[in-house]
Amino acid sequence: MNAEMLDGRLPLRGVRVLELSQIMAGPICGLMLADLGADVIKIEKFPAGDDARAFNNSGAPGEMPASFQMINRGKKSVALDIRTDAGRQALLRMVRKTDVLTENFRPGTLQRLGLGPDVLMRENPALICVSVSGYGAKGDLQSRGGFDLVLQAFSGLISVTGEPGRGGVKPGVPIADINAGVLATLGVLAAYIHRLRSGKGQWVQTSLLQASVQQLYWYAALFFSSGQLPERLGTAHPIIAPYQTYQCADGELALGGGNDSIWKRIVQIVGKPEWEIDPSFRSPKDRLDNREKLAACLNAVLVKRTRAEWERDFLAAGVPCGPVQTVDEALLHPQTRSLDMVIDVADANGGNARAIGLPILFDGSNHPARSAAPRLGQDTQTVLRELGFSGDEITALKNAGASWDGLEDHPQAPGTVEHTT
Template identity: 70%
Template sequence: MDLAQQPLKGVKVLELSQIMAGPICGLMLADLGAEVIKVEKFPKGDDARAYNNSGAQGEVSRSFQTINRGKKSIALDIRTERGKALLLEMVRDADVVTENFRPGTMQRLGLGPDDMLAVNPALIYVSINGFGSQGPLADRGGFDLVLQAFSGLIHVTGEADRRPVKPGVPLADVNAGILACLGTLSAYIHRLRSGTGQWVQTSLLQASTQYLYWYAAMHFGGGAVPTRLGTAHPVIAPYQTYTCADGELALGGGNDSIWQRIASIVGHPEWSQDPRFASAKDRLENRQALAALMDGALKQKSRADWEQLFTAAGVPASSVQSVGEALDHPQTHAIGMVIDAEAAEGGMLKTIGFPIHFNGKNSPAISRAPKVGEHTREILGERGLDVEAIDALMAERVCFESEAVQAEEASQ
């Protein structure tokens, strides 16, 4: 295996975080080659294990599998003194710890950044929470929906004549996971230079607010801040989706040259000289009139026909594809964004790949998502505990392995 494609090979991550933002950080670190160990509660483990829309009882949900492939699992009760001691022992040779509890929770358990850095000064301790680690709302919990609402994202999303909507994907969770990974890698570079670890912090609020670059510029510049524009852009026109004979087409008229080509392709070169549309400022002020004309013209052909014509002329355009169309497209596969990974129930499943290449390639983690506590014995054994000691800890309800793992071992 080319280690250039797995630059974090040998790095050990303890993932105390759960559900989405933290596990996405862990998934990205695993795809970079790190060993990621989920430290889970028992018996249900990560709450996301229960997010199952398949209807099959006992099945590991596909959503959980998608962001927890390539990881191991130890089930440990860190609320007990012995469980806490075991975790701190694991911290001694760990490189990264991630957690997403409310601010102060880990400190009250004696497992805050100061506690863990005292055990391992080189540790990178990563915290992800709802509203941030300081400020008047720091102690409030929050999910993706709540922080998208608080940050203003929902306020500017949707059609002008309808109620605000949440974007169809959990933007705050996903971006918080990416930011946590970025912070981890930055702290790792710092550690390579200095030998010291540090506390990395991000939040769903920070991850949501980051999307507001255009709107922040308008707000702080004293201009009017638009609320809901549908698919339109706040400072560029034409830049939105338009209605074709069989669906919607996204079109990006980012400058005067592209706009002139658009007008010519749709059969109305005179539009580029129309005083309402002559300049970028004019087009923005008359966006609704322009959209009505564009819809009328584009309804004459299919989205595929228009996409071909616009693309041939160098105009950025795409059909509005369904999720299935996008994931099945050869281009999506060509860039490695759909991969085959092991399925929890056996065999292989298709899932989202790792979005970064090194010299044109990457080596994403493809081992299946773990059962709760599947690797408890293995991980504690690596800490020097023998079978009798591990059995005693399990009898004391300090650590656990799932019944599924026990049954599998008994049948062998």
């Protein structure tokens, strides 16, 4: 692929990002920006680096955890201690040649270090500064730390997730963290358009709370319109029935009957035409009011055949349906692979690995970052040189204990700066 073709698939090529974020929400933003072509540089504390470097490490000593590699591929790592005066001055100097800076410290932390958005944007008025917090940038709770589980609970998400009559269940994926990262990316792109028009940067702010509350569209509509408190419905829909998963002979099938036309096709396919005139199922409201009875009736029929058999017949009739797949079935499915959602990348421990790709196509394709997640500090010298630091200045930073290049034993830097997410 020639450079011109590649540039067309990398809309953020030439954009430099400093990632002061760690763990998940902020790094998700950095990952998406890297996949869009940006040069993403992780600014990490040392000796430990991003806390996620220590998560779920079931491999041999020294191996980088797969979970860290998943959301930090395609980035560079600079080990810099921003608690030191030399480290802060180095960061401010880097900011002058940077387009975007992301951070997820507790609100007020960077300000106490003399590195608040106002200071950063004074150094570079075109800078897009992105802050991801737990409870948001305003309000009485803004100083609290942010944790996916806690914010899913606080936002109401867990109160509507799970089976009827049972305790709440956290969704199996970290929705608050991931969606906050996506929202931060959206904010970057909007601010970048603003900068192209005005020449000025912006301070973009989002939070795990905002990212969680956003998921409540349907439930908020019900509550605001009727005052009705949502219930846990398992896989069922709050305003449509049938619209949930049902048991087949070999697993579960998701089935959607969103209107009368589709409902009539369902009853014909399952061989129960009498359901059309059953008072319990006659109208959409009747079916919703009698959701449990309807589910029992459908389960009793669908359990007699396999998912594939029902899927074939329902799809042929234009009825929305699909199997409840396991993670391996979903990741290895030809449709998932056709969208480049599973890509081959370099493994930081040597060799190759697979990763989740960029969920956006440009003219039918994309070109996500495939280089391995960086070792802590491995790019310190290279990046600093690219940003105009001389060899003597780089050595002085290292001698002052403000940076580490990953090439030899690192100093035992005391303490850490607390992040929020």
